[in-house]
Amino acid sequence: MTALLLGIDVGTSSVKVVATDRRGTLVADASQRYPTATEGAAAEQDAEAWWEAVCAVTRRVVNGREVTAVAVTSQAPTLVPVDEAGDPTSPALTWLDRRADAEARRIAEIVSRSRNGADPFFGTAKLPWLAAHRPAELARAQHVLSANGFIVRRLSGASVLDDTTAALMQGFDDEAGAFDAALVEAEPALRYLPRIVPAAEVVGAVSARAAEATGITAGARVVAGGIDSIGSALEAGVLEPGDPLVDMTGFSSVTILPVPRGTRVPGFLHSRHCVPGVDLLFTAQVTAGATIDWVNGLDAARDLRDDETLLARERPGRLTMVPSLAGERTPSWNRHARGVIDGVDLATDGHDLMLAAMEGNALALARDVATIAAAGYPVDRVVSTGGGSSSRAWLQIKADVLGVPVDRPASGHGAAQGAAVLAGLAVGAIASLDAVRGLGREIQASYAPDAARSAAYAERLDRFEALCALNEARRA
Numbered sequence: 001m002t003a004l005l006l007g008i009d010v011g012t013s014s015v016k017v018v019a020t021d022r023r024g025t026l027v028a029d030a031s032q033r034y035p036t037a038t039e040g041a042a043a044e045q046d047a048e049a050w051w052e053a054v055c056a057v058t059r060r061v062v063n064g065r066e067v068t069a070v071a072v073t074s075q076a077p078t079l080v081p082v083d084e085a086g087d088p089t090s091p092a093l094t095w096l097d098r099r100a101d102a103e104a105r106r107i108a109e110i111v112s113r114s115r116n117g118a119d120p121f122f123g124t125a126k127l128p129w130l131a132a133h134r135p136a137e138l139a140r141a142q143h144v145l146s147a148n149g150f151i152v153r154r155l156s157g158a159s160v161l162d163d164t165t166a167a168l169m170q171g172f173d174d175e176a177g178a179f180d181a182a183l184v185e186a187e188p189a190l191r192y193l194p195r196i197v198p199a200a201e202v203v204g205a206v207s208a209r210a211a212e213a214t215g216i217t218a219g220a221r222v223v224a225g226g227i228d229s230i231g232s233a234l235e236a237g238v239l240e241p242g243d244p245l246v247d248m249t250g251f252s253s254v255t256i257l258p259v260p261r262g263t264r265v266p267g268f269l270h271s272r273h274c275v276p277g278v279d280l281l282f283t284a285q286v287t288a289g290a291t292i293d294w295v296n297g298l299d300a301a302r303d304l305r306d307d308e309t310l311l312a313r314e315r316p317g318r319l320t321m322v323p324s325l326a327g328e329r330t331p332s333w334n335r336h337a338r339g340v341i342d343g344v345d346l347a348t349d350g351h352d353l354m355l356a357a358m359e360g361n362a363l364a365l366a367r368d369v370a371t372i373a374a375a376g377y378p379v380d381r382v383v384s385t386g387g388g389s390s391s392r393a394w395l396q397i398k399a400d401v402l403g404v405p406v407d408r409p410a411s412g413h414g415a416a417q418g419a420a421v422l423a424g425l426a427v428g429a430i431a432s433l434d435a436v437r438g439l440g441r442e443i444q445a446s447y448a449p450d451a452a453r454s455a456a457y458a459e460r461l462d463r464f465e466a467l468c469a470l471n472e473a474r475r476a
Contacts, residue, residue, distance in 0.1 A: 002027075003066040005429060006216065007419030008054060009228055010074035010147040012036070012094065012251040015053035017061045018416040022068075022429045024439045028061045029413055036094060041120075041335065043096035043326075047080045047088045047150050054151055059215035067216050070155065070206065071223035071423035073231040073415045074147035076165050077123030081130065081141035081192065086153045090137035093126045096286065098327055098335040100125035103132075104170065107187065111171040111180045115264045119333050122170035124179070127189035144192040148225045155214070156204030156222040159194040164226030166196050167279075168271040174262065199226035199274040200426040223426040229256045229282065230274050231415030234422055236383040237440020239275050239433055244381040245369070247398065247406070248415070249388025253288030253361055255368070257281045257377060265375045267331045268368075274422060275433065281377065283368035284329040289388050291323040291339070291357045295350070304354040310393035315400065315453055316460045319343040319352050321360035322467045330368050336474040340467045358394045362401035363457070363464040369402060382406045383440065386414045392445070399447040403454040410442040 108118035211218035424430030
């Protein structure tokens with residue numbers, strides 16, 4: 001029986017686990033959802049719910065087979081304080097939690113040249129927020145862990161912070177591979193972060209206790225892992241500058257472009273790849289798949305996501321939507337932004353709203369891609385992964401709006417499959433990066449842009465920009 005490589009992704013809405021063989025080919029996968037507690041700017045999760053989901057799902061996926069290695073990717077930057085036993089002392093503050101606005105602005109004054117800007121999205125600001133608002137919970141903590149770090153701790157007992165998560169945070173000094181010394185001196189809560197390690201480092205082995213809970217082979221090597229974006233990049237075979245843009249769509253929408261180490265594009269997100277000398281440049285929308293789910297939930301009697309119905313509609317659609325239902329990241333960094341729908345009349349139906357939601361996401365992406373191109377990184381092809389890539393209509397809309405081909409790789413199982421690939425690379429079960437590149441070459445479906453629709457969407461972009469500008473009044 002072939003030993004498995006296991007990838008775990010702790011997403012915003014669910015845990016997904018993928019098992020592959022030593023070639024990175026899918027063997028089995030499963031997922032389990034969990035809730036997010038939201039109120040105002042707060043967005044918290046119970047880290048124990050992550051672990052319960054991991055235990056339930058891995059047991060089904062492994063099904064008694066031997067596991068060689070496991071790596072974990074996750075939503076980021078999401079942080080949870082844990083005590084000496086690895087148990088949470090407070091709910092996890094997810095990336096979506098935006099209460100640490102004052103702390104983010106204070107950090108920007110201390111580290112003015114951080115390439116990731118001042119926003120409560122970044123995990124760094126969440127640490128002094130915890131110190132100010134939950135001092136007792138933080139005082140009981142031994143470390144503050146990332147979401148993937150929490151699962152790594154449960155599996156192996158090792159407390160680490162992978163360098164892709166660290167590099168995504170405000171105030172990280174990429175040259176030094178550490179947080180800015182002046183920032184750590186000014187904000188001592190950062191000392192709760194554990195040691196920083198490369199994403200592909202083997203940090204321990206699955207303990208007997210974890211093996212009993214999860215069904216993963218005791219002694220299987222545990223790899224640090226990283227942010228979900230490196231999983232999606234690996235799944236798509238995207239490794240170095242010049243490779244295509246990866247579109248990863250789940251609750252949120254993140255696009256990932258490999259760029260030379262040290263690249264800076266103001267207003268965008270930056271982190272490290274797991275490939276030496278390569279960084280990742282991101283665009284990011286807070287609510288993409290979440291907006292689709294919201295629209296679909298408006299009509300319990302029908303699935304408004306039906307591809308044939310949406311593709312039969314005239315496009316661009318009758319409505320224009322700004323899908324910023326919970327604040328926005330690139331390029332506006334406006335945590336007060338909210339959704340805007342223009343053109344509603346008495347003939348508007350649910351499919352009009354769904355089409356507008358998909359188009360709004362694609363128009364937002366087009367705006368960001370244009371900025372990236374102006375900075376010297378043109379995009380001529382997109383590889384789409386994650387749950388959103390299952391929609392033929394949405395991928396065709398993206399191709400038409402962007403004016404470039406959009407491909408869905410045959411792997412198509414998101415960051416968890418890339419995490420399994422990372423595990424294989426870390427332990428030598430997958431021989432080389434060339435082997436990883438080959439994983440992304442098999443295309444399940446390809447969507448070519450329609451020139452006339454691309455021109456019409458280019459005209460619609462002006463209307464979209466005008467609607468986005470309405471959110472500027474909400475900044476106060």
